[in-house]
Amino acid sequence: MRFFNWDENLATGIPECDLQHKKLINMFNAIYDSIRLNIDKKALKEALDSLIDYFDKHFAFEEKLMEKYQYPEINIHREEHKNFKEALNKILQNPNEEINFLEVLKFFKNWWFNHILTMDKKYGPFLEAKMKK
Numbered sequence: 770m771r772f773f774n775w776d777e778n779l780a781t782g783i784p785e786c787d788l789q790h791k792k793l794i795n796m797f798n799a800i801y802d803s804i805r806l807n808i809d810k811k812a813l814k815e816a817l818d819s820l821i822d823y824f825d826k827h828f829a830f831e832e833k834l835m836e837k838y839q840y841p842e843i844n845i846h847r848e849e850h851k852n853f854k855e856a857l858n859k860i861l862q863n864p865n866e867e868i869n870f871l872e873v874l875k876f877f878k879n880w881w882f883n884h885i886l887t888m889d890k891k892y893g894p895f896l897e898a899k900m901k902k
Protein backbone atom coordinates (compact mmCIF):
# COMPACT_ATOMS: atom_id res chain seq x y z
CA MET A 770 0.00 0.00 0.00
CA ARG A 771 1.27 3.43 -0.86
CA PHE A 772 1.52 5.98 1.90
CA PHE A 773 0.50 8.91 -0.25
CA ASN A 774 -1.38 8.68 -3.52
CA TRP A 775 -1.56 11.33 -6.15
CA ASP A 776 -5.01 12.04 -7.53
CA GLU A 777 -6.41 14.67 -9.83
CA ASN A 778 -8.00 16.42 -6.89
CA LEU A 779 -4.56 17.62 -5.94
CA ALA A 780 -3.81 19.22 -9.31
CA THR A 781 -3.18 22.95 -9.16
CA GLY A 782 -3.22 23.34 -12.95
CA ILE A 783 0.33 24.71 -12.99
CA PRO A 784 2.34 21.94 -14.67
CA GLU A 785 5.70 22.60 -13.00
CA CYS A 786 4.11 22.78 -9.55
CA ASP A 787 2.17 19.57 -10.11
CA LEU A 788 5.34 17.87 -11.28
CA GLN A 789 7.18 18.92 -8.15
CA HIS A 790 4.24 17.79 -6.00
CA LYS A 791 4.35 14.37 -7.67
CA LYS A 792 8.05 14.10 -7.07
CA LEU A 793 7.56 14.97 -3.42
CA ILE A 794 4.82 12.35 -3.10
CA ASN A 795 7.22 9.75 -4.53
CA MET A 796 9.81 10.79 -1.97
CA PHE A 797 7.25 10.39 0.83
CA ASN A 798 6.41 6.90 -0.38
CA ALA A 799 10.07 5.90 -0.63
CA ILE A 800 10.70 6.98 2.96
CA TYR A 801 7.60 5.17 4.12
CA ASP A 802 8.81 1.97 2.45
CA SER A 803 12.20 2.42 4.09
CA ILE A 804 10.60 2.72 7.51
CA ARG A 805 8.63 -0.46 6.94
CA LEU A 806 11.77 -2.24 5.82
CA ASN A 807 13.43 -1.15 9.02
CA ILE A 808 16.42 0.45 7.39
CA ASP A 809 18.84 2.08 9.78
CA LYS A 810 18.10 5.44 11.33
CA LYS A 811 21.04 7.21 9.78
CA ALA A 812 19.86 6.36 6.28
CA LEU A 813 16.32 7.38 7.20
CA LYS A 814 17.51 10.71 8.50
CA GLU A 815 19.38 11.29 5.26
CA ALA A 816 16.28 10.49 3.23
CA LEU A 817 14.22 12.82 5.39
CA ASP A 818 16.82 15.56 4.98
CA SER A 819 16.65 15.17 1.21
CA LEU A 820 12.89 15.44 1.35
CA ILE A 821 13.10 18.62 3.43
CA ASP A 822 15.72 19.98 1.10
CA TYR A 823 13.50 19.44 -1.91
CA PHE A 824 10.62 21.01 -0.02
CA ASP A 825 12.69 24.13 0.55
CA LYS A 826 13.35 24.35 -3.17
CA HIS A 827 9.70 23.78 -3.93
CA PHE A 828 8.55 26.47 -1.49
CA ALA A 829 11.06 28.90 -2.98
CA PHE A 830 9.85 28.05 -6.49
CA GLU A 831 6.22 28.71 -5.60
CA GLU A 832 7.05 31.94 -3.83
CA LYS A 833 9.05 33.19 -6.78
CA LEU A 834 6.21 32.40 -9.13
CA MET A 835 3.67 34.16 -6.90
CA GLU A 836 5.98 37.13 -6.67
CA LYS A 837 6.51 37.30 -10.40
CA TYR A 838 2.78 37.38 -11.12
CA GLN A 839 1.91 39.48 -8.07
CA TYR A 840 -0.38 36.97 -6.50
CA PRO A 841 -2.44 38.92 -3.92
CA GLU A 842 -2.24 36.22 -1.24
CA ILE A 843 1.49 35.71 -1.43
CA ASN A 844 2.13 36.91 2.12
CA ILE A 845 -0.24 34.46 3.83
CA HIS A 846 1.07 31.70 1.63
CA ARG A 847 4.69 32.49 2.40
CA GLU A 848 3.85 32.72 6.09
CA GLU A 849 2.28 29.28 6.04
CA HIS A 850 5.39 27.76 4.42
CA LYS A 851 7.52 29.45 7.05
CA ASN A 852 5.37 28.42 10.02
CA PHE A 853 5.35 24.85 8.88
CA LYS A 854 9.14 24.79 8.53
CA GLU A 855 9.48 26.13 12.04
CA ALA A 856 7.12 23.51 13.47
CA LEU A 857 8.98 20.77 11.67
CA ASN A 858 12.37 22.02 12.87
CA LYS A 859 11.10 22.04 16.42
CA ILE A 860 10.13 18.39 16.23
CA LEU A 861 13.40 17.39 14.61
CA GLN A 862 15.60 19.35 16.94
CA ASN A 863 14.20 18.10 20.22
CA PRO A 864 17.36 16.73 21.85
CA ASN A 865 15.44 14.67 24.41
CA GLU A 866 13.61 12.50 22.00
CA GLU A 867 14.63 10.06 19.39
CA ILE A 868 12.98 10.86 16.09
CA ASN A 869 9.86 8.83 15.44
CA PHE A 870 10.08 8.79 11.67
CA LEU A 871 6.61 7.48 11.06
CA GLU A 872 5.08 10.19 13.24
CA VAL A 873 7.14 12.89 11.55
CA LEU A 874 6.13 11.60 8.15
CA LYS A 875 2.44 11.55 9.09
CA PHE A 876 2.57 15.05 10.53
CA PHE A 877 4.37 16.26 7.43
CA LYS A 878 1.93 14.57 5.07
CA ASN A 879 -1.19 15.84 6.87
CA TRP A 880 -0.02 19.39 6.85
CA TRP A 881 1.07 19.27 3.25
CA PHE A 882 -2.05 17.49 1.96
CA ASN A 883 -4.15 20.23 3.51
CA HIS A 884 -1.82 22.91 2.25
CA ILE A 885 -2.18 21.75 -1.34
CA LEU A 886 -5.96 21.56 -1.12
CA THR A 887 -6.40 24.96 0.52
CA MET A 888 -3.45 27.17 -0.40
CA ASP A 889 -1.76 25.74 -3.50
CA LYS A 890 -4.99 25.03 -5.33
CA LYS A 891 -5.98 28.61 -4.73
CA TYR A 892 -3.07 30.09 -6.66
CA GLY A 893 -3.76 27.68 -9.55
CA PRO A 894 -6.48 29.56 -11.45
CA PHE A 895 -4.89 32.94 -10.74
CA LEU A 896 -1.45 31.98 -12.00
CA GLU A 897 -2.84 29.99 -14.90
CA ALA A 898 -4.70 33.05 -16.17
CA LYS A 899 -1.65 35.29 -15.72
CA MET A 900 0.72 32.88 -17.41
CA LYS A 901 -1.45 32.62 -20.50
CA LYS A 902 -1.09 36.32 -21.21
Ligand SMILES: [Fe+2]
Binds near residue numbers: 786790827831885889
Ligand atom coordinates in the same frame (compact mmCIF):
# COMPACT_ATOMS: atom_id res chain seq x y z
FE1 LIG B 1 3.22 23.30 -3.22
Ligand SMILES: [Fe+2]
Binds near residue numbers: 846884888889
Ligand atom coordinates in the same frame (compact mmCIF):
# COMPACT_ATOMS: atom_id res chain seq x y z
FE1 LIG C 1 2.60 26.17 -1.14
